[in-house]
Amino acid sequence: MDPLSDTSTSPTADETPALASDTLREGIVDKLRAALGDQLLDVKLVPGTDLWARVATEAWRDTGLALRDQGFHYFCFLSAIDWLPSPYGRGEDDPTAPAPERSTEIVHGYTGGETRFQVFARVTDIERHIGVTVKADVPDVAAGESPVIESWVTNYAGANWHERECHEMFGITFAGHPDLRNMYLPTDFEGYPLRKDFPLLARLVKPWPGIVDVEPLPGEGDESTDAAADGEGASA
């Protein structure tokens, strides 16, 4: 597939600034391709809006370096996405009914993907007023093992805390990171909260906004509760 095929969709002739920034973004793609070659797997370009690129797992650290050399000195953020559809849906199931069947098919977003976890980061070029989001697949591992990808700390010092956060939330190990301690959670916390298969217990116990929230108003409840209330009143 032609990576730049999206350019044909929306640009209109009267939007000169948007077109100008598009050549800018295409230039960035060209330079990235020159630096990474086949390792640049897919590109998504929305003219005048944003640019996404997916690179091979092995090239993750080199991508950061290539971007920094292009002038993307400003580190915005780094995080991960768990593409597995949540087995709990949006937490609106009736806890008394049997759990509904849900699809476990993984649907990736822009620039596609092959694995369950993806890391993504955004860096900005302050001189050219432009930002780019890069993604990389994190290879799947057996249950109980931690997926591994290279760390960006050597490229951007600010990635340190973001990778710590990502490690505790998704259980992804960043090889080469000096100190992957927990940021927010207690050291002995078990599980990785932002993984889709980590249940949000508050919702499982009492779904919201759920059927169980709706209680009958006084006087319109069923017979048995009214009778019980009356009985209480009489005894008191």
Next chain:
Amino acid sequence: MTDLIDRQKLSYIAAQAADARLNVELETEGMTLNIGPQHPATHGTLRIIVRLDGEQVVWADPSAGYMHRGYEKLTEVRTFPQVTTLINRIDWLGSFANEVPFILAAEQLMDIEAPPRAQWIRTILFELSRIANVSLFLGDLGVQLGAITPVFMAFRDREYVLNLIEGATGGRFHPNFDRIGGLKDDLPKGWIDETRQVMKKLRNFCDEIENLLFGNKIFQDRTRGIGVIPPAVAQQYGLSGANLRASGVDWDLRRDQKIALAYDKVDFKVWTHPDGDSFARCWIRLQETREATKIVDQLLDGIPSGPVMAKVPRIIKVPEGEAWVSTENPLGEMGYYVVSQGDLGPFRVKIRTASFNNISIVPWVLRGVYVPDVITILASLYFILGDIDK
């Protein structure tokens, strides 16, 4: 994995060696000091563990997480309109500003745009949040240095701004006023005139603070040349907002980004300072508050008429896609990376907060400073705990 373990071992050995050298060369014993979690300079509950050599910090480690509320997880079980209630509470001093980038990201995915009047009112409320937020910083700054008066002035004048926000939105702290496609309501009668009066008061407040605090010899001695952050380091750590501009980097998302707010309709100056020290960071914030009052004045003069809500479906479903929108919030760049799979709620929301990056530089910048300066540097970096912990 072996690589990682070797590195950990090496860094441990290096730390031990540094400690040993410290003891031999200076004949002092290292001491570990806990600043916080309950300390006035921590704006909430941030704990900073510092290792001292005499009065000098050799190593500092901020420990966040006392206020982690898991908003990224919670957004996954909310519908799009429900999310604004949560993200209001990230930076609680400038709540309205938190809502705007998320709503803009959702609008970008749905390919709708708010009507011009809504965009202008959004921008006005955005700048009012900035004024309310930063005026408190200017007062609080005095407290960190032992001056009590400015904070009373700040609370007095911030109240005027909060009254305005309450008048327009119904909430002092958590407006929850922004909607996908526009705003909940139009401005109330008489609000515009009142806002003009308050902006005058706020400009007076800025002048007062400048005379009272920024010209003060003690203030200058304690902030000039302290906690210098060079521009290259600031960018590497992703510092944003006033912290970045104080290092001489001319970058302001209000000016440098095409976004559906009314900033391109007004004339304002982006202040930078070449020094990169604590004084520069405080000074930039003072100038920005003053600049924000001028932005509000200009916007009030030219506010267009028309509806405040675009046509949106009653049940909001956001089409599949990914969007990143960030704005120049009071604390710096705040953005949301929204992934939608065509459902009622987002599939994943990555919240990029300004304070998280601004505080990640603390271990770097505190190395080698003296204990009293720790407080001024933290104060000048200006963070809000909810903004770090999310």
